[in-house]
Amino acid sequence: xxxTEMGVRxxxxxxxxxxxxxxxxxxxxxxxxxxxxxxxxxILAKNKDDVAAARERGVNEIMVDRLCLSEDRVxxxxxxxxxxxxxxxxxxxxxxxxxxxxxxxxxCRRVPVGVIGMIYESRPNVTADAFGLCFKAGNAVILxxxxxxxxxxxxxxxxxxxxLRQCGVAEDALQIVEDKSRETAAQMMRLNxxxxxxxxxxxxxxxxxxxxxxxxxxxxxxxxNCHVYVDESADFDMALDIIDNAKxxxxxxxxxxxxxxxxxxxxxxxxxxxxxxxxxxxxxMRADERARMVCAGMKPADEEDFGREYLDRLVSVKVVSxxxxxxxxxxRYNTGHSEAIxxxxxxxxxxxxNEVDAAxxxxxxxxxxxxxxxxxxxxxxxxxxxxxxxxxxxxxxxLTSTKYMIFGNGQVR
Numbered sequence: 001x002x003x004t005e006m007g008v009r010x011x012x013x014x015x016x017x018x019x020x021x022x023x024x025x026x027x028x029x030x031x032x033x034x035x036x037x038x039x040x041x042x043i044l045a046k047n048k049d050d051v052a053a054a055r056e057r058g059v060n061e062i063m064v065d066r067l068c069l070s071e072d073r074v075x076x077x078x079x080x081x082x083x084x085x086x087x088x089x090x091x092x093x094x095x096x097x098x099x100x101x102x103x104x105x106x107x108c109r110r111v112p113v114g115v116i117g118m119i120y121e122s123r124p125n126v127t128a129d130a131f132g133l134c135f136k137a138g139n140a141v142i143l144x145x146x147x148x149x150x151x152x153x154x155x156x157x158x159x160x161x162x163x164l165r166q167c168g169v170a171e172d173a174l175q176i177v178e179d180k181s182r183e184t185a186a187q188m189m190r191l192n193x194x195x196x197x198x199x200x201x202x203x204x205x206x207x208x209x210x211x212x213x214x215x216x217x218x219x220x221x222x223x224x225n226c227h228v229y230v231d232e233s234a235d236f237d238m239a240l241d242i243i244d245n246a247k248x249x250x251x252x253x254x255x256x257x258x259x260x261x262x263x264x265x266x267x268x269x270x271x272x273x274x275x276x277x278x279x280x281x282x283x284x285m286r287a288d289e290r291a292r293m294v295c296a297g298m299k300p301a302d303e304e305d306f307g308r309e310y311l312d313r314l315v316s317v318k319v320v321s322x323x324x325x326x327x328x329x330x331x332r333y334n335t336g337h338s339e340a341i342x343x344x345x346x347x348x349x350x351x352x353x354n355e356v357d358a359a360x361x362x363x364x365x366x367x368x369x370x371x372x373x374x375x376x377x378x379x380x381x382x383x384x385x386x387x388x389x390x391x392x393x394x395x396x397x398x399l400t401s402t403k404y405m406i407f408g409n410g411q412v413r
Contacts, residue, residue, distance in 0.1 A: 003179075020138065022089040029085040032078075043152065044074065046155040050148060067148060103411060104408050110400040118130050118144070121149075127160075130381050133395065136396055186213060198210065202222060203222070224254035226257050226337050229263075230262045231343035243277070253368075258310050260318070285316075301316050301317070306329070327352065338358060340365060340366065380393045384398070
């Protein structure tokens with residue numbers, strides 16, 4: 001189907017979706033969750049085709065992990081839809097109410113955005129997550145996943161559209177672009193007559209391309225050069241556990257730690273422990289000269305290393321003289337995603353929280369918690385690293401806009 005025709009259909013569907021009540025929305029979401037589990041065998045068969053094709057092309061196994069589905073991951077997709085069904089519908093929520101001196105009563109309510117477009121890479125679970133959140137917030141959605149996951153995405157979308165059909169709701173609430181060409185993506189970026197908001201989710205290259213070429217308003221999501229700073233008062237065992245989790249629990253995600261910053265006063269005692277811990281997990285450490293004076297096994301880092309999102313068994317290491325230098329280093333190289341400090345010093349913790357410029361800032365906890373489900377939002381459509389409209393994990397409220405409704409009794413200006 002032509003992308004413009006998809007836009008026309010999505011816009012028409014969005015008008016009807018804006019009028020659905022919460023009960024009907026939840027009926028669809030629960031039916032979709034049920035059908036995902038019922039159709040698990042067919043979904044996994046299509047996913048095997050995508051995974052086999054990726055391995056044939058020599059794709060890194062860490063990136064293949066993003067692509068892989070399993071029974072547990074399909075059940076998790078279904079569970080995400082159930083959680084979204086259990087969340088309060090933000091549409092219609094009264095944001096503010098004011099009576100003006102002239103007697104006008106001005107109410108501000110949450111309303112759906114309308115039509116949301118999403119261009120994303122790899123992870124097939126995004127297909128279900130994006131549908132669930134957009135639908136609960138009253139929006140139609142057009143999805144263009146990566147060509148590497150096309151078979152999986154189409155299989156999942158087919159199930160979700162069947163849930164819409166069985167519940168008597170317009171199937172065009174969800175449409176998936178099957179054309180693999182870049183030109184289709186470019187057309188989608190210029191479909192501002194029909195798409196109200198575009199969300200890219202993937203690597204830095206994808207996000208940069210969408211930001212630079214889209215005439216549709218864009219929310220930037222994703223890339224995460226996340227840091228953990230180990231302050232001079234840090235508990236070493238806690239710091240090692242947090243870094244281990246933040247870096248190694250899952251290498252291919254945007255909230256994984258990619259950069260470490262260590263206070264100079266503890267470098268001689270802490271870095272050998274860190275090197276030993278991460279070496280056991282086959283993590284290569286690219287470090288500055290000060291760190292390599294302590295651990296000769298660390299590889300030399302260049303300027304580019306400090307700003308990279310590796311998504312691999314690599315991490316950068318920087319030794320700093322104080323918390324001010326740590327904050328300056330992080331603010332220079334981070335991507336506005338998630339940053340953490342490990343410290344016993346309350347003043348330093350508060351300074352870090354106040355001065356580090358990122359969507360999520362942690363004290364004594366892993367960056368891996370930056371996630372819509374972990375924050376209690378149910379599934380997430382992405383993690384916004386920009387500052388306008390939405391920042392951090394994007395749940396239901398971030399997929400709504402507002403409308404002013406004014407009540408008068410004959411006032412004229």
